[in-house]
Amino acid sequence: MALNYGELTYVAASRFKDVENLFFFKGDIASTGIKEGVIDFTVCDQVIMHTEIPEKTFEHLSSITSFKGEFACYVYSKKALPRELVDDYFRKATHDISAEKMWELSEQLTILGKNLSDLKVSFTCPNIPLLGIKGGDYDIQRFIYWNFLKCFWKEDWGFDLSKSTNFDWYAPSNAKRFSKDEFLSMANDNKLIVAFLHEEEACYSARFSKQ
Ligand SMILES: C[S@@+](CC[C@H](N)C(=O)[O-])C[C@H]1O[C@@H](n2cnc3c(N)ncnc32)[C@H](O)[C@@H]1O
Incomplete structure (x- = not known):
């Protein structure tokens, strides 16, 4: 329980x-x-x-x-500017989104994270300082995660815990970053x-x- x-x-x-x-x-x-x-x-x-x-x-x-x-x-x-903008925009929207819809979103983000991770694609990104994107070698799922959208996926945590982690990030209306x-x-x-x-x-x- x-x-x-x-x-x-x-x-x-x-x-x-x-x-x-x-x-x-x-x-x-x-x-x-x-x-x-x-x-x-x-x-x-x-x-x-x-x-x-x-x-x-x-x-x-x-x-x-x-x-x-x-x-x-x-x-x-x-985090990087695109991720901050999405997070800030979304925080305001969460005031009007039901818990049920938030769980649906969390499930969709988890599937996205898993599918990206399953690709097992790595690439090199240049430094893009004006957008706060750090250059280096990235796995594609981690690249999207750190720079654009929290689509958490961790194989050994499994689906439900990864989904709860996504929910936990997007559900609170207040979550200031420093x-x-x-x-x-x-x-x-x-x-x-x-x-x-x-x-x-x-x-x-x-x-x-x-x-
Ligand atoms: C990310 S969890 C962290 C929980 C725990 N400290 C941990 O490390 O596992 C955030 C917690 O903050 C609590 N919280 C949010 N605003 C609060 C407030 N004003 N006073 C006390 N707790 C609060 C939420 O209920 C939630 O349980």
Whole structure:
């Protein structure tokens, strides 16, 4: 049976009920109600981009982190321009699309990803900096995926998990992407120091410390 995240809060709380000082709360991370400067380690993994104003949420989460404490955060990265334009356009449209239609779209994108991947075609793309397309050797499915349209397919995850991954990307109306500079400036604006930075094609994540 599939559980939603709300139910998962109760499942987690019951599994760890023997740990005395561990508590699970369900709420809006943009406004937790937690006092300023009391949390030694704040983690926000893959959620901040889905809030209405991620910069405000970032400010709130860094404000509840204690002096000398750490705030770990993950954001989606900005991709090539054509992919960003499609994603931005589509996010607005998702307000008016039913869940059923979103699942249909996710299925179509998964089939597209699988069919492209099955071609097993690789080619070399030149650098196209004005469109943010990085040159190099690409598999055709990965090329379309990174630069034009999220048509996720991963053979060893299978069809349903690949489909859920496509759904998970296109369904939320809010899913802001950040450049590295934008991510680091949010930290700077909140007087946080970078203790560790991880970057990859899809995301940036960091542990920031509060000095
Ligand atoms: C991509 S999932 C990440 C979930 C989990 N952190 C993980 O890494 O597997 C995004 C989650 O953010 C939650 N979410 C979106 N907006 C939120 C908000 N304002 N407050 C709390 N959770 C939120 C969604 O319900 C969803 O479960």
